Amino acid sequence: MPVAERRRLLLDSAFRVIARHGVDRATTRAICAEAGVTLSTFHYVFDSREALLAALVELGTEMELGAVESALAEGVSTEVSGRDGVATMIRMALIAYIDGLVADPDREQAMISLNQYARQTDGLAEFGAQMYRRYYAAIGEALTACAELAGVSWDRPVVDLAPLVVAATDGITLSYLNIRDRPVCVTIATATASLLALHIVDDARPSTR
Numbered sequence: 001m002p003v004a005e006r007r008r009l010l011l012d013s014a015f016r017v018i019a020r021h022g023v024d025r026a027t028t029r030a031i032c033a034e035a036g037v038t039l040s041t042f043h044y045v046f047d048s049r050e051a052l053l054a055a056l057v058e059l060g061t062e063m064e065l066g067a068v069e070s071a072l073a074e075g076v077s078t079e080v081s082g083r084d085g086v087a088t089m090i091r092m093a094l095i096a097y098i099d100g101l102v103a104d105p106d107r108e109q110a111m112i113s114l115n116q117y118a119r120q121t122d123g124l125a126e127f128g129a130q131m132y133r134r135y136y137a138a139i140g141e142a143l144t145a146c147a148e149l150a151g152v153s154w155d156r157p158v159v160d161l162a163p164l165v166v167a168a169t170d171g172i173t174l175s176y177l178n179i180r181d182r183p184v185c186v187t188i189a190t191a192t193a194s195l196l197a198l199h200i201v202d203d204a205r206p207s208t209r
Helices: 003-021 028-035 039-045 049-076 082-103 105-119 125-150 158-179 182-197
Strands: none
Touching: 003 028, 003 039, 003 049, 003 105, 028 039, 028 049, 049 082, 049 105, 049 125, 082 105, 082 125, 082 158, 082 182, 105 125, 105 158, 125 158, 158 182
């Protein structure tokens, strides 16, 4: 097996172990058992457990951003107009995010554990901040695209609105992981879309990034 495949196998296995047991119990032995490989294979790919966890934080950030961008693209793919159209696009994007969460809750559970680990580890603390800044930027671009498709504009810069969407996805994630109730998550998504729609100006002025 090529080194790149072994690396991804170990990283995927580490995600699963962390989702079930947390970072502290994600030992090299537990990760290797999950992956079905020997300890020597692990040390051929990674210098240490800390090196694997650092790579996992970076991979998790990319996966999380990809999930958010995919959900946003799902919402913006529908061409509707006016204030209600924007609310529809935002709601669809959040529901796409919910569907991804329901399909793979372990990823989000692992990301919460990894985020806590990164904040407490020298050299990794900036990863969480970087991830959120990238969320804000991606969501800001999607909000601009929504307004342009609907022929309206926002009443303030989208950089001020993007954190509201991130707060909603964080709330949806924690709610689902704790009670596994999709309808509750949909209620949060609908309320968030309605709240954001209040910031729509019904004219065709360009949105401010």
